[in-house]
Amino acid sequence: AQRVTQPEKLLSVFKGAPVELKCNYSYSGSPELFWYVQYSRQRLQLLLRHISRESIKGFTADLNKGETSFHLKKPFAQEEDSAMYYCALRGAQKLVFGQGTRLTINP
């Protein structure tokens, strides 16, 4: 079975501070992991995927198979980062989402 856990429903940090959104997964096969973001009144959009090993909007995420984690990090938070963030796992074709973390960046 596929399962994604985001332990924090809410996360609040100050502008300029580091951000880490936690994501842990459970999957018996080789997973594909993604972070999606949903800004206020906008559609869900892909932020980054582990295969690409890219940095988008200053965010990075590293797949740690030993800890079955895919935490999202940014060294210096910006106010425009305030949004809902979803970690997702794709295995056997379908995409399963975690519960989401609402990130609020305080000025």
Added chain:
Amino acid sequence: SAVISQKPSRDICQRGTSLTIQCQVDSQVTMMFWYRQQPGQSLTLIATANQGSEATYESGFVIDKFPISRPNLTFSTLTVSNMSPEDSSIYLCSAAVSGGNTIYFGEGSWLTVV
């Protein structure tokens, strides 16, 4: 990439009625999916829409309540049947583009059942 359009974007429905949501993708896709996002909740997969055959439903979702069609590679519909207030939700269409592993999402259809 893919642009996914959904209609209607928003509707208010009477209890006991049914509503069909349409999803159109601007490019050929391999897989199409329907999700539900209830207020304050995450996305839950309803089913995978299979071209030319019956959809594959997730646990807790049945064809009688959520009939799905996918007549071709770029179009799918989801019907929410015999609606009750508990069906008030955002319904999202998503698709995986041919040759890629990214899944894209439509803007969602906000249904309110009164």
